[in-house]
Amino acid sequence: MRVPIVIRSGLLLGGFSLITLTGCSSSSEDCSVPVREELDPSHLLHITDASIAVYKSDPPTSGAHLATSAPAGLVRAALLPAIQVTILERGDVLVQYRDPADLPALEGVVSNRVVVAPQPSLTARAVVTAWTYKLTCKAIDIEAITSFADAHAGKVQEH
Numbered sequence: 197m198r199v200p201i202v203i204r205s206g207l208l209l210g211g212f213s214l215i216t217l218t219g220c221s222s223s224s225e226d227c228s229v230p231v232r233e234e235l236d237p238s239h240l241l242h243i244t245d246a247s248i249a250v251y252k253s254d255p256p257t258s259g260a261h262l263a264t265s266a267p268a269g270l271v272r273a274a275l276l277p278a279i280q281v282t283i284l285e286r287g288d289v290l291v292q293y294r295d296p297a298d299l300p301a302l303e304g305v306v307s308n309r310v311v312v313a314p315q316p317s318l319t320a321r322a323v324v325t326a327w328t329y330k331l332t333c334k335a336i337d338i339e340a341i342t343s344f345a346d347a348h349a350g351k352v353q354e355h
């Protein structure tokens with residue numbers, strides 16, 4: 197099971213930095229350890245034009261989002277970043293993949309809290325995001341993706 201490693205605190209002891217980590221990693225090297233990203237300062241903004249928002253990361257894990265609903269389930273077209281954040285803001289997990297050939301493997305992770313959508317601009321094979329969390333995969337690892345979704349679906353922190 198893959199759980200995010202999160203830096204909880206840093207403590208300087210005699211010139212050495214002690215970092216407390218929580219979680220564990222999987223033996224699979226297909227996906228990175230989940231990373232917690234800094235909350236985007238614009239996370240409280242509701243916007244009406246998805247094309248105007250600017251984000252701190254790509255794909256984003258927080259920030260300005262639409263004041264309307266966003267798609268759920270299996271999505272057949274790439275999503276604008278503002279729509280991606282709207283999905284995350286409601287507590288859902290977004291699985292984006294680069295290669296259309298990966299869709300059959302990913303269809304099984306779709307649920308009422310997990311959205312799957314193509315994103316041809318990804319540099320990685322797949323990127324899974326939740327509110328302030330990101331998992332980057334160089335190969336499709338259903339176990340890692342499912343573990344990430346289980347850990348983050350339904351949770352919106354610091355919002």
